[in-house]
Amino acid sequence: MDIKELLKEILLKDKALIHLPFGNGKFDIYESVVVTWIIMAFILVLLLILTRDFKVHNISKRQAAVEAFVSWLRGVVGKNLGEEASRYTDWIVTVLCYLACANTIGLFGFIPPTMDINVTAGLSFMSIILVEAAAIRKKGAAGWLKSFAKPMAIVTPMNVMELAIRPLSLCMRLFGNIIGATVIMELIKHLIHIHSVSVPAIYPVPFAFYFDIFDGLIQAYVFVFLTSLYIKEAVE
Amino acid sequence: MLDFSIVNIVCIVINLLVLYIIFKKFLFDRVDRVVMKRKEEVDEATRAADLATQKALDTKKEYEEKIALADEEKEQILADIKKQGYDEYERIVSDAKKKGEQIIIEAKHNAEVENERAKEVYAAQITDMVIDAATKIAATKHSATDDRELYDKFIIEAGADNE
Numbered sequence: 001m002d003i004k005e006l007l008k009e010i011l012l013k014d015k016a017l018i019h020l021p022f023g024n025g026k027f028d029i030y031e032s033v034v035v036t037w038i039i040m041a042f043i044l045v046l047l048l049i050l051t052r053d054f055k056v057h058n059i060s061k062r063q064a065a066v067e068a069f070v071s072w073l074r075g076v077v078g079k080n081l082g083e084e085a086s087r088y089t090d091w092i093v094t095v096l097c098y099l100a101c102a103n104t105i106g107l108f109g110f111i112p113p114t115m116d117i118n119v120t121a122g123l124s125f126m127s128i129i130l131v132e133a134a135a136i137r138k139k140g141a142a143g144w145l146k147s148f149a150k151p152m153a154i155v156t157p158m159n160v161m162e163l164a165i166r167p168l169s170l171c172m173r174l175f176g177n178i179i180g181a182t183v184i185m186e187l188i189k190h191l192i193h194i195h196s197v198s199v200p201a202i203y204p205v206p207f208a209f210y211f212d213i214f215d216g217l218i219q220a221y222v223f224v225f226l227t228s229l230y231i232k233e234a235v236e
Numbered sequence: 237m238l239d240f241s242i243v244n245i246v247c248i249v250i251n252l253l254v255l256y257i258i259f260k261k262f263l264f265d266r267v268d269r270v271v272m273k274r275k276e277e278v279d280e281a282t283r284a285a286d287l288a289t290q291k292a293l294d295t296k297k298e299y300e301e302k303i304a305l306a307d308e309e310k311e312q313i314l315a316d317i318k319k320q321g322y323d324e325y326e327r328i329v330s331d332a333k334k335k336g337e338q339i340i341i342e343a344k345h346n347a348e349v350e351n352e353r354a355k356e357v358y359a360a361q362i363t364d365m366v367i368d369a370a371t372k373i374a375a376t377k378h379s380a381t382d383d384r385e386l387y388d389k390f391i392i393e394a395g396a397d398n399e
Contacts, residue, residue: 027241027243028241028243028244029243029244029247030241030244032244032248033244033247033248033251036247036248036251037251040251040254040255040258043255043258043259044258044262047258047259047262047263048262050263051262051263051266051267054266054267054269054270055270056270056273056274056277059270063270066263066267067267067270067271070263070264070267090256090259090260090264091256093259093264094252094255094256094259094260095252097259098252098255116244117239117240118240118241118244118245118248119244119248121240121245121248122244122245122246122247122248122249122251122252123248123252125245125249126249126252
């Protein structure tokens with residue numbers, strides 16, 4: 001298989017995994033949604049195991065680690081959100097954990113859900129809903145509408161456009177980075193496969209560390225960091 | 237690759253909401269519950285400590301007031317004792333003075349009495365001497381010259397005794 005065919009297979013393959021009958025036709029459930037369900041099930045089981053038998057005193061090392069981790073995550077996210085938007089910390093932490101799992105699940109042979117633009121679109125949609133809801137909650141509907149004309153009335157069209165630009169940039173940035181990393185990793189694997197005799201199998205490991213783990217986690221952080229900034233800006 | 241599917245976007249949104257509920261129920265709420273209980277206990281302990289500190293400060297203040305009162309009482313008692321001592325001293329000195337004066341008066345009186353007695357004894361002796369002299373004169377019939385000599389002798393003797 002040449003590189004062109006490989007790219008076609010990665011980028012243009014049928015994403016539908018489940019075909020559900022609906023009326024006269026059917027609608028498809030994409031693989032990304034199913035992988036998301038797997039991630040959700042994994043997280044649920046993990047949380048049930050980790051948060052079992054929580055005590056107030058004489059806590060186990062497991063409980064101490066979980067408490068410290070939650071506190072650290074809330075600290076990292078809360079720092080970006082600021083004092084006034086701290087109520088949204090838990091949602092942002094949830095998105096961060098989901099994205100961290102989704103972006104690195106390629107290590108376990110699954111296709112990262114964030115490689116599907118529908119997933120990043122859903123995430124961005126929720127982010128922008130949260131940003132605008134936070135602004136309306138803080139300023140009221142009238143104040144929110146007035147905020148489009150700030151700092152000057154002339155920038156109103158740009159501020160209105162931002163309503164679409166912000167989620168679009170969030171969506172495309174995440175999608176592009178993850179699909180780019182996946183394509184690069186597939187190409188590296190393909191090259192290693194072709195030259196398997198002359199190249200040791202350990203060569204893709206550092207690339208996998210970067211593209212599958214580091215880049216995945218960085219993109220997860222960038223997504224929630226930008227969402228946090230938008231929310232912080234909205235409530236100021 | 238870039239085909240949007242509203243159904244799948246809705247599925248993802250629902251998945252995210254469900255995931256948030258999972259995180260909320262099985263992680264955040266559990267951690268928060270434990271942390272909150274711990275915070276309540278710490279608050280309770282802090283409140284008890286504050287109460288104990290306040291109580292200790294009140295007791296200290298009370299004792300300080302009592303000590304101040306005791307100092308005042310001590311000063312008062314010392315002043316009373318000093319006054320009593322001074323009064324006693326004054327009384328003793330006064331009594332001593334009175335007694336001294338009394339003794340002096342008595343001594344003077346005794347001296348006078350003694351003087352009177354001595355005078356009486358002396359007068360009695362003179363009387364005896366006069367009687368004796370008269371007896372002697374009567375017994376020897378003396379002349380006028382002899383009598384005058386006798387009288388002169390008597391007067392000289394009497395004067396010598398008085399000196």
